[in-house]
Amino acid sequence: MSDKNFRVRFAPSPTGYLHLGSLRTALFNYLFARHNNGKFILRIEDTDQSRKVEGAVESLINTLNELGLNYDEGPVAGGEYGPYFQSERLKLYRKYCDELLSKGHAYYAFETSEELEEMRRVQQIQGKQTMYDRRGRHLTGNEVKEKLDSGIPYVVRLKVPLDEEIRFSDLIRGNVKIETNQIDDQVLLKSDGYPTYHLANVIDDHLMDITHIIRGEEWLTSVPKHIILYRAFGWDVPQMAHVPLILNPDKTKLSKRQGDVSTEDFLNKGYLKEALVNFMALLGWNPGEGEDREIFSKEDLIKLFTIERVNASGAVFNIDKLNWMNGEYIKSYDPEMLEELIIPYLNNGGIDTSDREKTTRVVMAVKGYINRLDEAPEHAKVYYQDVSLSAVKKEILENSDAQKILSILKSKIVSLLEITTDNFKPLISEIQKETGIKGKGLFMPIRLALTGEEHGPELGLIAYVLGKEEVISRLETAISTK
Ligand code: GLU
Numbered sequence: 001m002s003d004k005n006f007r008v009r010f011a012p013s014p015t016g017y018l019h020l021g022s023l024r025t026a027l028f029n030y031l032f033a034r035h036n037n038g039k040f041i042l043r044i045e046d047t048d049q050s051r052k053v054e055g056a057v058e059s060l061i062n063t064l065n066e067l068g069l070n071y072d073e074g075p076v077a078g079g080e081y082g083p084y085f086q087s088e089r090l091k092l093y094r095k096y097c098d099e100l101l102s103k104g105h106a107y108y109a110f111e112t113s114e115e116l117e118e119m120r121r122v123q124q125i126q127g128k129q130t131m132y133d134r135r136g137r138h139l140t141g142n143e144v145k146e147k148l149d150s151g152i153p154y155v156v157r158l159k160v161p162l163d164e165e166i167r168f169s170d171l172i173r174g175n176v177k178i179e180t181n182q183i184d185d186q187v188l189l190k191s192d193g194y195p196t197y198h199l200a201n202v203i204d205d206h207l208m209d210i211t212h213i214i215r216g217e218e219w220l221t222s223v224p225k226h227i228i229l230y231r232a233f234g235w236d237v238p239q240m241a242h243v244p245l246i247l248n249p250d251k252t253k254l255s256k257r258q259g260d261v262s263t264e265d266f267l268n269k270g271y272l273k274e275a276l277v278n279f280m281a282l283l284g285w286n287p288g289e290g291e292d293r294e295i296f297s298k299e300d301l302i303k304l305f306t307i308e309r310v311n312a313s314g315a316v317f318n319i320d321k322l323n324w325m326n327g328e329y330i331k332s333y334d335p336e337m338l339e340e341l342i343i344p345y346l347n348n349g350g351i352d353t354s355d356r357e358k359t360t361r362v363v364m365a366v367k368g369y370i371n372r373l374d375e376a377p378e379h380a381k382v383y384y385q386d387v388s389l390s391a392v393k394k395e396i397l398e399n400s401d402a403q404k405i406l407s408i409l410k411s412k413i414v415s416l417l418e419i420t421t422d423n424f425k426p427l428i429s430e431i432q433k434e435t436g437i438k439g440k441g442l443f444m445p446i447r448l449a450l451t452g453e454e455h456g457p458e459l460g461l462i463a464y465v466l467g468k469e470e471v472i473s474r475l476e477t478a479i480s481t482k
Pocket of ligand 1: 010011012013045197201214215216219
């Protein structure tokens with residue numbers, strides 16, 4: 001591990017839920033910081049007043065904490081670089097915006113939204129790129145003063161230096177270049193006095209000493225504008241790493257319309273945080289040659305994570321893989337902790353878990369069958385419901401072979417101290433040997449007697465969960481059906 005004072009940040013605009021794409025951005029930043037012994041900062045980009053959502057920040061912090069992506073500086077945690085809410089830093093943005101204005105790197109513009117709309121329409125008709133036509137640059141000092149004095153609403157725009165080429169090297173995307181003439185004179189300060197994302201983001205990344213900007217690829221096109229701003233201020237540009245988009249299997253961008261994208265929804269459905277972290281880390285990153293396993297603990301990921309191993313191409317979100325992985329985590333989870341996690345789901349499904357010993361056995365029995373915790377009630381039901389038999393099923397039990405099997409089984413169980421997970425199966429083999437009956441003819445009567453169902457979990461598990469007394473009682477009921 002190196003100690004290079006790396007500082008990275010996760011800078012969400014709180015929307016009320018953590019988009020899976022943002023979760024991955026947060027995770028990559030976290031892993032990068034921990035791998036390099038650096039600092040992981042949470043900054044809330046909440047300058048868009050129209051998008052404010054009550055309680056969104058609290059919920060975001062809860063989700064990050066729940067996933068174990070704890071940050072070193074940010075809201076609640078504090079730090080030397082605060083405040084960490086952009087809405088509390090407005091004076092700063094104003095001050096730096098004034099600096100740009102006075103140095104001639106920015107200018108006032110007074111167009112109404114109708115005028116801008118008209119400008120766009122004409123450009124469209126002429127087949128031109130739609131962008132601000134930079135007309136505000138040509139106002140004289142006096143004209144600007146007059147408009148400001150008479151209270152006409154204004155924005156402040158970036159004065160993009162023309163006829164240049166901006167080049168930068170992205171740690172994931174490699175070399176990128178763009179002609180400045182294609183870059184819009186971006187609004188920096190809006191008419192409500194709030195900064196735009198671009199202005200606030202650059203100022204904060206600089207003031208917070210951010211060394212590496214790791215974020216989604218959708219921000220790549222903003223980089224040239226940001227570089228122009230860094231230069232105008234005379235600041236160093238942090239290193240950049242734009243992580244690839246997360247895609248649906250049909251290669252379109254993963255979006256709300258195509259299904260769930262909220263991390264909270266995934267957690268609620270019973271995806272374990274360890275599995276989500278593991279799965280998301282592998283979306284666009286790989287641990288390199290010779291590492292063909294798929295299960296990585298957070299500690300493994302911290303040890304292995306480097307930006308160089310993030311792919312440049314999009315990463316397909318494969319829900320089947322996530323389900324498989326979650327199932328693996330469920331199977332190998334600490335039994336007591338798993339029980340704590342599953343109980344609310346069982347209760348939700350109408351199952352009474354007050355008999356804790358039975359619950360422990362049920363959890364142990366269902367965990368091999370589920371990929372998500374919310375599937376638990378469906379699989380646990382069989383251990384709680386009364387046996388009720390249709391006429392056809394009754395007939396199967398009344399058959400003399402069936403009766404023989406059930407009676408022998410009962411006598412064998414009576415002599416057991418208790419049913420364990422492994423002492424039931426041998427009994428069945430013994431019965432097979434003693435009676436010569438095998439296959440369905442052997443299993444079905446037992447299954448029907450114990451559960452009333454034709455399908456279900458392994459018989460040994462069922463017997464173990466029900467326990468000796470209940471198994472005997474159910475066998476007796478089945479024997480007396482005749
Ligand atoms: N506030 C931006 C977002 O919501 C941050 C982008 C960035 O990391 O620069 O994603």
